[in-house]
Amino acid sequence: MDLHMNSELDAHLDPHLDDGHLQACLDDELGEAATSSARNHLSACPACRARLEDLEGIGAAITSRLTVLDRPVSLEAARVRWSHRHRPAALTAPEGPSTRPVAPPVVRPALSPALSPVMHPARRPAWRPTWRPTLAAAAGVLLLVTAGVAAAFPGSPIRAWLEGREGTPEGTPAASVLAAPETTGVFASLRDGAMDIQLHGLPPGAWVEVQLVEGDRVGAFAPAGSSFESGPGRLGVRVESSGADASPPGVRLELPGAAREARVQAGGAVLLRVTPDGLWFPPQVTVDSTSGVIRVQIPPLPSGAGE
Amino acid sequence: MGEGDVSARGTVLNGRGHSGAESRNGNGVDVNFERIFDEVYPQLFRYSLRVSGDADLAEDTAQEAFVRLLDQDVSGGVSGGIPGARAWLFTVALRLLRDRARVEGNRARLLEAHPVRPDLPDAARAPDEEAVRSAEIRRVRQALEALGERDRTLLLLREEGFSYAELAAEVGVQPGSVGTLLARARRRLMDELNGGTA
Numbered sequence: 001m002d003l004h005m006n007s008e009l010d011a012h013l014d015p016h017l018d019d020g021h022l023q024a025c026l027d028d029e030l031g032e033a034a035t036s037s038a039r040n041h042l043s044a045c046p047a048c049r050a051r052l053e054d055l056e057g058i059g060a061a062i063t064s065r066l067t068v069l070d071r072p073v074s075l076e077a078a079r080v081r082w083s084h085r086h087r088p089a090a091l092t093a094p095e096g097p098s099t100r101p102v103a104p105p106v107v108r109p110a111l112s113p114a115l116s117p118v119m120h121p122a123r124r125p126a127w128r129p130t131w132r133p134t135l136a137a138a139a140g141v142l143l144l145v146t147a148g149v150a151a152a153f154p155g156s157p158i159r160a161w162l163e164g165r166e167g168t169p170e171g172t173p174a175a176s177v178l179a180a181p182e183t184t185g186v187f188a189s190l191r192d193g194a195m196d197i198q199l200h201g202l203p204p205g206a207w208v209e210v211q212l213v214e215g216d217r218v219g220a221f222a223p224a225g226s227s228f229e230s231g232p233g234r235l236g237v238r239v240e241s242s243g244a245d246a247s248p249p250g251v252r253l254e255l256p257g258a259a260r261e262a263r264v265q266a267g268g269a270v271l272l273r274v275t276p277d278g279l280w281f282p283p284q285v286t287v288d289s290t291s292g293v294i295r296v297q298i299p300p301l302p303s304g305a306g307e
Numbered sequence: 308m309g310e311g312d313v314s315a316r317g318t319v320l321n322g323r324g325h326s327g328a329e330s331r332n333g334n335g336v337d338v339n340f341e342r343i344f345d346e347v348y349p350q351l352f353r354y355s356l357r358v359s360g361d362a363d364l365a366e367d368t369a370q371e372a373f374v375r376l377l378d379q380d381v382s383g384g385v386s387g388g389i390p391g392a393r394a395w396l397f398t399v400a401l402r403l404l405r406d407r408a409r410v411e412g413n414r415a416r417l418l419e420a421h422p423v424r425p426d427l428p429d430a431a432r433a434p435d436e437e438a439v440r441s442a443e444i445r446r447v448r449q450a451l452e453a454l455g456e457r458d459r460t461l462l463l464l465r466e467e468g469f470s471y472a473e474l475a476a477e478v479g480v481q482p483g484s485v486g487t488l489l490a491r492a493r494r495r496l497m498d499e500l501n502g503g504t505a
Binding site: 070082 | 357370463488489490
């Protein structure tokens with residue numbers, strides 16, 4: 001650069017560039033002519049160049065330091081939440097067409113031990129009538145994994161998986177068609193989207209626990225009278241019947257996304273593991289996927305099964 | 308749950324992903340809602356979190372902004388394609404956050420608060436590291452709070468890649484003055500981060 005050799009010309013240069021011009025120059029927001037003019041000036045003016053570099057350094061430092069405020073965002077979790085807001089028919093069975101989505105009553109206890117220790121059981125969940133009648137005759141506990149997000153995000157592998165299984169005869173163990181080679185469990189390909197897990201026919205006092213190995217949020221819905229307990233990476237629900245209804249209680253869990261690690265236990269037994277590769281069920285269950293859900297039947301839990 | 312069960316707005320949503328079905332806004336610009344969601348949601352969440360310091364509030368805000376975008380889309384649309392929708396979403400988010408702060412009278416909380424809860428991976432951080440991080444969060448929040456709202460908005464929106472024209476429209480100044488305002492805001496913020504000069 002020949003900048004200093006031209007120092008005798010400095011007195012004839014245009015006035016120094018102000019901070020606004022320098023900033024706009026850095027941000028590539030000066031027009032073509034102004035940029036060219038600014039470059040000419042900068043090439044001959046060490047003072048303005050120093051200020052430009054100063055502003056550039058400040059900008060980079062700020063960009064860097066602001067990131068301390070950030071948290072990773074889960075687009076999957078956001079999509080799930082969105083899908084719940086936009087599934088009024090599935091969640092609340094409104095009469096006639098609705099033009100406004102109705103958000104479900106979400107209870108989202110924090111998983112950190114130090115924060116949000118108080119949780120409130122949801123009122124009797126609105127979703128329950130939509131599936132309970134079809135399961136009333138179940139002898140054991142039924143666990144349903146619905147592909148809620150798949151409905152709203154048609155490209156989801158969950159949907160593809162479910163649609164591919166629509167023709168599976170009722171009661172046919174999915175293991176026969178979906179057994180993974182290295183495991184005795186049942187494997188269902190499930191790579192994105194989130195899960196809505198419903199457990200029905202639980203004995204009063206059953207303890208249901210979700211452990212998130214990776215993930216920062218889980219939602220739980222349980223009848224009034226149930227109690228919640230959280231610890232690092234886990235949320236437990238002591239499920240009780242609603243006082244007005246003596247039928248076996250149910251609980252619904254929302255997991256943020258399939259591409260995360262999670263484990264659902266009831267009565268001390270693992271019912272479901274979610275891994276980045278898919279869903280894993282214990283070998284003693286039967287799985288089918290008719291009616292748009294993955295349905296898992298497991299042996300009855302003992303009453304008051306503890307952790 | 309058939310897609311036909313979903314309301315009129317659902318026709319927009321259900322178009323996502325299948326065959327590139329898109330909603331058409333009032334100005335004839337095709338806007339694929341899923342694309343907007345995927346591209347803008349992370350930015351909107353980050354921005355809302357930086358403004359509010361509250362992850363739950365940030366998430367609520369981002370979701371609500373998209374609900375309103377869909378309302379807007381159904382009733383006539385937002386002009387400008389994805390950039391137009393993005394600017395619109397940020398404007399709505401900012402207004403929601405402002406209203407929230409006003410209603411609760413807790414502007415101080417918005418800018419002073421820790422994140423409501425640490426990320427799960429934080430549990431693995433060493434206590435010292437966590438303490439340092441908490442102190443830095445506090446420092447950055449306080450520095451942001453020391454800026455006026457206009458400067459803070461300009462600075463944070465610029466971090467999200469807003470053009471000067473968009474910034475000018477957002478805060479109601481001439482585009483030609485944005486550079487000056489930004490430079491001043493950044494110097495001021497840097498001074499605050501370095502301990503303040505006042």
